[in-house]
Amino acid sequence: MLTHTLVDTYTTPNSPDTVNILSYTHSSIYINWTSVSSEGVGVIEGYRISVQASQTALIDISADDHLEYNITGLEPYINYTVSVQAKTSAGYGAPRDIHQITKQYLFCIVYSESISYLLVPTKPRLINNPSAGIDTSGSIKLPYIDISWEEPIPPNGVITRYLIQWAEVLNPPSSGAKTKEVDSTARSYRITSGLSHNKKYTVSIQARTEYLQNSPEGWGEAANRTVSTLQSTPTAVPKVSDEVKEKLSVEEQISQISFYLPSDLTTMFSLDSGNIIKYQILVIGQVSNQQFREDKLSNAVPGIASWAEAKKGDFKEPYAISAPEKSPSDWPTNSNRKKRAVASSTQIIVGTDSSCKDGDTRLCNGPLKSNQQYCVYVRGFTSAGYSDSDCIVEAKTKLNYTPIIVGVAVAVALLVVLALLVYIFRRQQQTKKEKKDLADQLRTSTELTEIHEELESNEETSSRISREFQEIDEKCANYSCDVGSLPENKMKNRTLYILPFDHSRVKLTSNKGEGDYINANFIPGKASTQTYIATQGPLPGTIDHFWRMIWEQNVTMIVMLTQLIERGRKQCEQYWPETVEKPATYGDLVVTKRAESVLPEYTIRIFDIQMGKTIRTINTFCQHSGQLWMSIKTTGFARVCAGSEKSNVRWKLFSYPCTLQVTLYVLYLYTADDSTLLDSSLYMVYTTFDSAGVGRTGTYIAVDRLLQCIQDHDEIDIFNLVMEIREYRCRMVQTEWKSTHI
Incomplete structure (x- = not known):
């Protein structure tokens, strides 16, 4: 089944x-x-x-x-x-x-005879603990506290605002809490206001709903935390004011700078960073056109350079005069320092320790370099590190003229001795070959007057020189002068037919929109292709350009081969300040005449040229009208004697070259490689025109080149020398007479 x-x-x-x-x-x-x-x-x-x-x-x-x-x-x-x-x-x-x-919660507050019910939120949920840090994004390091939270649970209504409060933990407690309300969408906040380094603060946050918006009772429970701010390196105060600098009473010497500092240096630093426990003096020299500190001071570590190490670099690296000390009174200064009426100040002298030696590794207060700009700073230390003040003292040590004076005296004495030796030597050579070409005659002739007499009596020699000069004029280079021919540059030329070749002209690198043109050319010398600058005498509108060229090409010596006015005609504008120690401004350059010595045959002037914080010193030589005669020796020196009976060989505007005294003084006393030669001859043989630095200038440059040449060679080639310098500026050695007397 x-x-x-x-x-x-x-x-x-x-x-x-x-x-x-x-x-x-x-x-x-x-x-x-x-x-x-x-x-x-x-x-x-x-x-x-x-x-x-x-x-x-x-x-x-x-x-x-x-x-x-x-x-x-x-x-x-x-x-x-x-x-x-x-x-x-x-x-x-x-x-x-x-x-x-769910419904809002009803808080019950019992007053003396009544009961009130408040609908307020519970306390916000803080996320972790507030964190402290230091903001280093700006020039001043600031402490901060970061706090973050989540919405209260339960909020007991719609949260509309949050309230943040903070106060320093003090004993007794302070009532001056800082507060800040933020929007309901905020979940974090950075506290920066009212904080100091290395302090403990209590921070709390509360929320409120739309209930009781304008009542203090509408704020809910507070969530509290305690947090400590971090300790920081000290913070320097802003740049020292002019009023404070005046109280420093700065004094400059050749190798020292002295000033007064307040004994309490806490005014130079903000104590919010922590207590200043030690101080240190720092010194730095000027670096080119840049500011003193650049990145060098900010990168310096406590193991800063010693005086000996800084000296190797001309003090362009910061160094400390001593180890950090607790106060200015502990710093090494002159033991014989002057007492000041204000007891709260201490005199500080930088550069007093003569025991400092090259190679020392210890910090010492050694001598400063003369004629140099320096800045002095104060470094403050806390337990967290160090910080540097702004430049509290900016000063320049004085120029030491002693070596210059001694050098001039020694050089003059040597010139006298050498001239005597040359004279004796040349006299011994006088009896040698009498029939030589022009170059041999110039090397063996004893007196320039004898050369002159021989030239006048030797018709064949004179004719030969004439032919050679004519050949120079025919064969010399004819380069383009397109820049000098421009419409905007025509007013900058003393003459319309003496213009600088384009390929060798001096170019101004910064001329405030006025172009780079000046009527000047570089001429080569023995050691450089730019040994000389051949230029015209400044015009009223080109004086600023002239000083700009001197500055940019770092020229150290000016040889002026003209007077401002000769034979009633203006040859050159006065391009320097008239009064000693009273500066004049040319463009963005400030020129100060420091010294002037007027001698019978020439004037020596010493100028300071300043751009920004950079200062340079330059020597100038101005030749007076020709009242001397001279004789050229084969060694390249000259003996100069006064005497009216020799006036037939004076330098005249339209005739023979003047004394070589100024040139020899420049070449053999100061041996400068970068010379600017000015020429303003107005009248020349056979023609009349405004000079632009080719006649006397060309002759002097040629003579200088020959003097250098005959020190190393037995033969000279005047023809090719003139041809060479004409490759760089037109019409140099302008006339046959000037060529003859080379």
Whole structure:
């Protein structure tokens, strides 16, 4: 017999058709729901209620076979999702959801005769502890405290604002707390106001809802933390004012700088970084046109250079005059320093320790270099590190004229001795060959007057010189002068026909939009292709350009071969300040005449040229009208004697070359390689025109080249020499007479 066993197979039940909110409070939600049909699913065994809010765990509640339930233990003002599911033997069916926000919580505050209820949020949830740090993005290092939080649970309403408060922990407590309100969307804040380094602070945060918006009682509970700010390196005060600098009473000497500092240096640093425990004096010399500090001072470490190490680099690296000390009174200064009326000041003298020697590794207060700009700083130390003040003293040591005076005296004495020796030597050579070409005659003749007499009596020699000079004029180069011919440059030329060759002209590199033109050319010498600069006497409109060229080409000596006025005609504008120690401004350069010595045959002037903080010293020589005669020796020196009976060989505007005294003085006394020669001869043989630095200038350059040549060679080639210098500037050695007297 066949028997069948029937087994029912059921599926999970459907979800309830509806779920309803019957009532709710700040901590409960009362719900009911419709029953689920058991048809086709089996017996409904009961119901499960699930409750969940954002960022909270899921809560499951078994309701057995009831169709209503009061959910308790909830938080105020939270949006809850409530789900109801039916259960059969096959499991739980699909849920039916409903959402409900619980009511706000009513705080009860009892006053003397009444009871008040406040709807305020609970305290925000702080994330970790507040963190402290130091902001180094600016020039001043500032402490900060970072705080972050999350919304209170329960919020007990819509959060509208957060209140952050902080105050230093003091004993007794301070009532001066700082406050900051931020928007409800904020979750973090950086506190920077009212903080100091190395201090302890209490930080709190509160939230508020829309309830009691304008009342202090609307703020909820506070979440509190305590945090300490970090200690930092000291912070220097802003740049020292002119008023404070005047009180420093700075004095400059040749190798020293003295000034007065307040005994209490805490005024130079902010104590917010911590207590200054030691101080140190730093010194640095000027570096080119740049500022003193650049990156050198900021990169200097406590093991800073010694005086001897800094001296090797002309003090262009910062060095310390002593180890760090507690106060200025402990710094090494002159033991005989003057007492000041103000007891709160201490005199500091930089450069007093004569015992400092080259090679010393110790920190010492050795002498400074003369005629150099220096800056003095104060370095302050805290336990966390150090920081440097701005330049409190900027001063220049005085120029030491003693070596110059001694050098001039020695050089003059040597010139006299050498001239005597040359004279004796040349006299011994006088009996040698008498019939030589012009170059040999110039090397062997004893007196220039004898050469002159021989030239006048020797018609053949004179004719030969004339032919050679004519050949020079015919064969000399004629390069382009396009730049000098431009309309905007015509007023910068003393004459319209003496223009600089384009290929060798001096170019101004920065002339404030006025172009790079100046009527000047480079002329080669023995050691360089730019030994000389041949230029015209400055015009009223080119004086600024002239000084700009002197500065940019780093000229150290100017030889002026003209007077400002000769024979009633203006030959050159006065391009220097008239009064000693009274500076004049030419463009962006400041020129100061430091000294002037007027001698019978020439004038010596010493100028300081300054651009920004850079100062250079330059010597100038101005030749007076020709009243002397001279004789050229083969060694390249000259003996100069006064006497009216020799006036037939004086330098005249239109005749013979003048004395070589100025040139010899420049070449053999100062031996400068970079000389700027000015020539302003107005009248020449056979023609009349405005000079532009070719006549006397060309003659002097040629003589200088020959004097150098005959020291190393037995023969000279005047023809090719003149041809060579004419390759660089037109019409150099302009007339036949000037060629004759080379």
